[in-house]
Amino acid sequence: MQGIIRAASRARPITAFPRNSSCIGFGARAQFARTLVTKRFTADHEAVVFDDSTGIGTVSITDHAQSVLGDVVFVELTTPGTEVTQGESIGAVESVKAASDIYAPVSGTIEEINETLASQPGLLNKSPEEKGWLCKIKLSDPSQIEALLTEEAYKASYES
Template sequence: MQSALRAVSRSRSSPLLKRHAILPIGALSRPYLFRTLVTKRYTVEHEAVVFDDSTGVGIVSITDHAQSVLGDVVFVELPTLGTEVAQGDQIGAVESVKAASDIYAPVSGTIEEINETLSSEPGLLNKSAEEKGWLCKIKLSNPSEIEKLLTEEAYKSSYEP
């Protein structure tokens, strides 16, 4: 019995039975992954933009702070697809039970996509203003404008006492 156990233990340590790393097909021929830089910046008018340097697209939203000040959002006016906008141009509006507020383009570029869901569900801005409640996507014409916007810390200090 013990000789059978020794034989099994020896056979497992055999170099023929050692495991080798199995790579997926084409793994060695794939190009290296490149790092994508995603930057989130803010305006003093309470817009946020998440910019992905690999696509050149910025996703525009209002900030969570803005939606909390506005209260229950009842209507969202969005820009038209294909519209060329300059930084600071009015691109839409948000109406709530308390007030109405214009939305300004945080960056220059072309409107590539709008969040159609907000037409039927404007309250989505209150539930998830900076994620599911995004307003539009802009293909930036001048990506360096991102660097001129506020960091999260600078944005928070612009409205906190």
Template sequence: MATSKKFTPEHEYVVYDSASKIGVMSITDYAQKSLGDVVFVELPQIGTEVAKGDLIGAVESVKAASDIYAPVSGKVTEVNERLNGEPGLLNKDPEGEGWLCKIEASKPEEMDALLDDKAYQKVCEEGDH
């Protein structure tokens, strides 16, 4: 399978295409529900080199602000400019049109350390984050 979807315990996801080494990342549906109505999204700069776990942006809602962390190391190749004018896309379709950015992975093996769907569901059920 060329693409895989993995999750972080901080409620971010990445859909990774091993052929292009590009990962599309955003917050999960669980995260957007927890945040409530998103009113502002701070996106990373294109060309930024990031390490796994680096702060790369933020999401602000009517309830809270939440930092966004890089799920994998690499370079930001694209950001979803639509979110600047339509931050609510994160609420409507966080795992589709509400994607945050694309990262070209410099260490694809980091994907292996992320959570699969079953492990992520367990994190959501425990409500630790």
């Protein structure tokens, strides 16, 4: 055992990197954190992007949903801090064509809502899954993500 410790104490630190190295500085140590971001869908046309490092899912409506709705004129969302259950209504969207409820794709606590949608509901049409996100939910059961539809299964659900 002491032989291993002595050998380790004699080891010299690496002070240079090969030319093809992707490290940014001389002698820099790269720190990597494994983060898995998963995007899944519901048959009700909600999408959730789940970041396993934070446990937060960002909920939006899909591009297909916004195209069917038409021009969105009003968005109403549940307040932050609200505990929600998968499948429960978390808000509503009104368009020139119809009104539609928004359902929680997962269970958890609403951490944040997209306040911009109150004054700019049209963001749901322009950028439904990016700037037009609806809310962020801290998942109480991250395994619910795996039960949602993959992108291929979601597309098949409305194309058939």
